[in-house]
Amino acid sequence: xxxxxxxxxxxxxxxxxxxxxxxxxxxxxxxxxxxxxxxxxxxxxxxxxxxxxxxxxxxxxxxxxxxxxxxxxxxxxxxxxxxxxxxxxxxxxxxxxxxxxxxxxxxxxxxxxxxxxxxxxxxxxxxxxxxxxxxxxxxxxxxxxxxxxxxxxxxxxxxxxxxxxxxxxxxxxxxxxxxxxxxxxxxxxxxxxxxxxxxxxxxxxxxxxxxxxxxxxxxxxxxxxxxxxxxxxxxxxxxxxxxxxxxxxxxxxxxxxxxxxxxxxxxxxxxxxxxxxxx
Amino acid sequence: xxxxxxxxxxxxxxxxxxxxxxxxxxxxxxxxxxxxxxxxxxxxxxxxxxxxxxxxxxxxxxxxxxxxxxxxxxxxxxxxxxxxxxxxxxxxxxxxxxxxxxxxxxxxxxxxxxxxxxxxxxxxxxxxxxxxxxxxxxxxxxxxxxxxxxxxxxxxxxxxxxxxxxxxxxxxxxxxxxx
Numbered sequence: 001x002x003x004x005x006x007x008x009x010x011x012x013x014x015x016x017x018x019x020x021x022x023x024x025x026x027x028x029x030x031x032x033x034x035x036x037x038x039x040x041x042x043x044x045x046x047x048x049x050x051x052x053x054x055x056x057x058x059x060x061x062x063x064x065x066x067x068x069x070x071x072x073x074x075x076x077x078x079x080x081x082x083x084x085x086x087x088x089x090x091x092x093x094x095x096x097x098x099x100x101x102x103x104x105x106x107x108x109x110x111x112x113x114x115x116x117x118x119x120x121x122x123x124x125x126x127x128x129x130x131x132x133x134x135x136x137x138x139x140x141x142x143x144x145x146x147x148x149x150x151x152x153x154x155x156x157x158x159x160x161x162x163x164x165x166x167x168x169x170x171x172x173x174x175x176x177x178x179x180x181x182x183x184x185x186x187x188x189x190x191x192x193x194x195x196x197x198x199x200x201x202x203x204x205x206x207x208x209x210x211x212x213x214x215x216x217x218x219x220x221x222x223x224x225x226x227x228x229x230x231x232x233x234x235x236x237x238x239x240x241x242x243x244x245x246x247x248x249x250x251x252x253x254x255x256x257x258x259x260x261x262x263x264x265x266x267x268x269x270x271x272x273x274x275x276x277x278x279x
Numbered sequence: 280x281x282x283x284x285x286x287x288x289x290x291x292x293x294x295x296x297x298x299x300x301x302x303x304x305x306x307x308x309x310x311x312x313x314x315x316x317x318x319x320x321x322x323x324x325x326x327x328x329x330x331x332x333x334x335x336x337x338x339x340x341x342x343x344x345x346x347x348x349x350x351x352x353x354x355x356x357x358x359x360x361x362x363x364x365x366x367x368x369x370x371x372x373x374x375x376x377x378x379x380x381x382x383x384x385x386x387x388x389x390x391x392x393x394x395x396x397x398x399x400x401x402x403x404x405x406x407x408x409x410x411x412x413x414x415x416x417x418x419x420x421x422x423x424x425x426x427x428x429x430x431x432x433x434x435x436x437x438x439x440x441x442x443x444x445x446x447x448x449x450x451x452x453x454x455x456x457x458x
């Protein structure tokens with residue numbers, strides 16, 4: 001066998017082996033075995049990952065800061081204005097402050113009341129450029145399991161950020177709502193139900209209109225989980241607000257975009273809701 | 280290739296994986312991060328030829344696939360093609376006495392490999408991969424500009440025991456370079 005034939009044979013065999021593995025990943029038993037292998041690998045590597053990440057996190061922040069300098073400057077200006085306004089309001093009356101605190105407290109509580117939650121720290125971002133996931137430092141030994149919704153608070157607002165995709169004993173991978181594979185049954189503040197899907201990093205979520213729906217949607221409408229779709233998510237968790245509504249060709253349907261309440265780029269702590277889809 | 284070469288290469292792949300998940304995954308630019316694993320595979324293709332490049336690609340791909348949620352085997356399939364293609368290009372250019380710059384080859388391979396990954400992912404029904412491809416290709420290529428030279432040196436050390444530059448890819452003792 002000459003050299004070129006041998007090379008081609010090696011290539012064909014390895015491509016076939018890869019395709020076999022890929023096919024096996026779609027089958028029940030083999031998929032389970034692969035998932036076990038994946039979680040075991042994450043368990044093995046995560047202590048090293050955590051140790052190194054503790055040193056490296058600031059480096060990543062420097063990169064992110066340098067790249068988003070313009071937006072940070074704008075954000076800073078906005079925050080300064082907000083602080084100024086807040087200070088003026090606080091000076092007006094202690095009673096008003098107390099009332100504001102109560103309102104803020106009430107606003108942030110309802111969607112988690114009654115559902116136990118597990119706080120977790122984000123230890124790593126996705127290891128692939130084609131998925132939007134994050135790794136958290138809680139796993140099955142802490143009660144975290146696949147299918148559990150994950151929420152976060154980004155200062156002024158909180159809401160759903162994703163769902164646990166897989167969990168090893170001490171870590172879990174969260175599939176973010178911006179990932180194209182994420183699907184969330186949602187309800188608008190107007191009462192209509194839709195399905196939200198991810199559109200990638202930094203992009204708003206896209207709502208697909210249920211068949212036969214003729215509901216009106218307006219920019220600024222709040223979006224919550226509906227609890228439909230087999231109860232994957234409990235009802236009433238805030239997700240975001242409608243940022244754009246466009247009529248598609250012919251005007252028979254609408255393209256609705258939703259900007260998530262929580263900034264997914266800068267999360268350090270999240271909360272896993274101990275909620276499992278009803279059997 | 281001796282058992283020592285394979286052992287050294289295994290260490291390089293494992294260290295590469297740790298660098299990827301613990302350091303490079305933290306450097307997110309426009310939603311993407313540099314990818315060292317694809318560079319290791321490309322470097323293996325350049326140093327050891329198409330067949331061994333493909334074998335290294337298969338193993339490295341299976342290992343890298345353990346840490347992502349995309350279907351298992353997708354990375355392996357992509358890396359096999361990258362390792363083989365880079366090795367073949369290097370082999371042909373050596374035969375025709377064209378000295379293709381190895382670092383440039385690594386950078387181009389990383390960019391094309393990333394595109395191939397998105398393409399294969401889309402073909403098997405992974406939504407949103409094509410949309411993320413432009414940013415990923417740019418960031419991976421930029422990362423490759425910085426990482427390809429040290430990766431080539433380390434892979435060369437693993438496969439030949441030497442880090443000296445040579446114009447052609449390594450010819451293992453007692454065998455063909457192309458495997």
